[in-house]
Amino acid sequence: MNTDDFSFSKCEWKPRKLTELYATDSKEIVRIYADGVYDLFHPGHVEQFKQVKAAFPNVYLIIGVCSDADTLKYKGCLPVMNEGERLKMIDQCRYVDEAYISPPFFPTIEFVNSLKADLVAHDSLPYNSPTADDCYAIFKACDRLLETQRTPAISTTSLLNRIIDDLERYKKRQIIRTNVIM
Template identity: 25%
Template sequence: MRPVVAQGTFDILHPGHVHYLREAKAMGDRLHVIVARETNVTHKAAPVVPERQRVEMVEALDPVDDARLGDPDDIFVPIEAIDPAVIALGHDQHHDIEKLESQLADRGLDCAVERVSGRAAGADELLSSGRIIDRILEQRG
């Protein structure tokens, strides 16, 4: 068994999320997704969609075998519980791979950290929750 962890906010699902999770799943045979708690999202605007609803939506996606909320205090707690072979990062996620690898090693976690490719946006395709929100505000705000 080769478990893979993917993580993110997954605020408003879009094709970029599906691309990320499909590529992450291809890195192993069981995909665990850690959905960020609202309080832990500090690098961008707070999510619009409630935590439990984001977990439910992610869990419903075909590549996903398990989805759960992250730990409110320590992002490594669910990673330790899963003990993945790979952590798959999205192409635009803000994590520093070398720093993450060092933190994993400090905790005795032996897993690869790999970044998935980006998906090119098609004509008039929105691959960002923020851009979807902006479009909603432009058209209906």
């Protein structure tokens, strides 16, 4: 994409607020950042991206995929899929315009501004950080949070619980498959 198409390339860039963007019917590109671990990439992740892309007529979606090290540090466990695999899945999603690994685990205004992103997309649930009850509160307070809705009945946690609940059946299946291949 030609950077001349971006409104920030024509003058000094300044983020636009959510109410400002809703108040206009401009066709200008709205840059939106979302982040996450995105382990076991599933329909809930895709739905989040679809919601973001549908929010305005011309959205450029930037995804930050949290690193394995940060996920271990802040969530206490490693993802099932490694960061390279997770980044590859995100990169292949048609709704994503740009993806990269290892953003700050807890986004900051400075980081989002460095991406020249107008908004941050996330659900409205508080997300605890070591320094705040909700690391997205700063974006809510300055009218730069685009609230997305979680997809009912699907999450990485629910997928892992399904596997754990039926672990013996999966073990037997793998033993059968391994014996057939050998």
